[in-house]
Amino acid sequence: MAGRTRNSSSKRATLADVARAANVSAITVSRVLNHPDKVSDELKNRVQQAIDSLGYIPNQSASSLASSKSGVIGVCIPSLSNVVFNDVLRGIYQVAGEGNYKVLLVDTHYSPLEEEKMVRTLLSQSPEAMIITGGDQTRSCERMLSQANIPVVQIMETLEQPLDMNVGFSHYQAGYDVAVRLLETGCHTLGFIGARMDTRVQQRMNGFMAALQERDRLDSKLIVTTPQPSSIALGGELLRSVISASGGKVDGIFCCNDDLAMGALFESQRMNIQVPSQLALCGFNDFEASAYINPSLTSVHVPRFEMGVKAAQMILDQLQERVPANRQVDIGYEIVMRQSTAVV
Incomplete structure (x- = not known):
């Protein structure tokens, strides 16, 4: 036919x-x-x-050439499949839409080199501003962003020397505080499991280890990491590794995210390890499901939606020639204590 x-x-x-x-x-x-x-x-x-x-x-290219304004905000995130960024993006889209701006989104796959390529691609579209994740850009990427002479907000972590503006929180301090809180619940032997190990996960791990080192409680054999992407199944595998390395003595584990923590929780149940009386577990990111599994999961809550809103609002303030109240904002975090770390 x-x-x-x-x-x-x-x-x-x-x-x-x-x-x-x-x-x-x-x-x-x-x-x-x-x-x-x-x-x-x-x-x-x-x-x-x-x-x-x-x-x-409408021919957006012609329009932007005529007005010198594209009406576009470029956004770089490490992964479109990582639900951690959903709330951040929701906040960005909400504020951008209210300001009649469009969002052009790219995935950098947790690679600074890929991020450099994606930033170059975005800048070729003449965005009026950029929102990028973290502070581990390549020198070339930093140079491109600086020479573009547009507002830039780095999100997801606090930076000592941001390129322009910054909204985030200290992953290092969050990891440090988790170690202190687990010790306060009565844990004696603490471990850490981490996956993918991007710079922000490494900061959490380093803070956790620093708190233990200060208290002479650090056992490096119980810090178990892998470059593999996080998953619930992987959480179970890493839990077994920590238990084996400790000779069964580990009684508290900080998991770099809730995926791993849920996997560790399910695996502990299969191994007949009682949570929290024999093993306390803490995750990170505080997914919705963490409050509803049994036992409910202690986790570090970060106001991700508010982070996206704040980043986009700082951009709009700059574009509309309003001076942002602060060029660097610590959005904070909270350790939400639940049944997986309850004192028995």
Whole structure:
């Protein structure tokens, strides 16, 4: 059967076509598209009806060249599959949308080199601002962002010397505080399990180890990590490794995220290890499920949605020539104590 052929007489609708259909000038259509807040609702509706009827698609490249503004905010995150970033992105999208900005999102796969490529790609689209994750950019990437002369917000961690603006929290201090809290619940022999081991996970681990070292409680054999991506199944495997390394003496484990912590919890149940009376478990990120499994999981809660909102708001403040109240914001965290670390 012959395939469907495109009508040779059809052509893409132009801005002039929209203007004729709405019975306004092309300049008026352009004003409606680029500055909808400056025109009446009646005019916006008339132009929108013409756009819908014609199937008109604005030429964003031409528009940005004419106005020197693209209306785009570039966002780089390490993984589109990691649910940790969902709440952050939700906050960014909410504020950007309210400000009539579009978000152009890329995945850097936890690779500084891939991030450098993606930043170059984003900058070629003339974004008005950028939101990027962390502070481990390559020198070339830092140089590109600096020379772009646009607002940049680094998120997810606090940085000593941000490129421009920064919203995050101290992963090192969070790891340190978890160790102290586990010791306070009565644990004596603490271990750590970590996966993927990006720079932020390493900071949590280093803080955890520092707290134990200060108290002469650190046993390096009980720090078990892997470059593999996190999963619930992997959490179970790493738990067995820590228990074996400790000779069964470990009584508290900090897991670098809730995936691993849930896997460790399920594996401990299969091994007939009682949580928390024999083994206390703490995760990180405080996923919704962590409060509902049995026993419920202690975890470090980070206000990720608020982080996304704050980062986007700082961008909009800069773009609208308002001075941000602070160029660096510590969004904080909370260790949410639940049944997996309850004092028996």
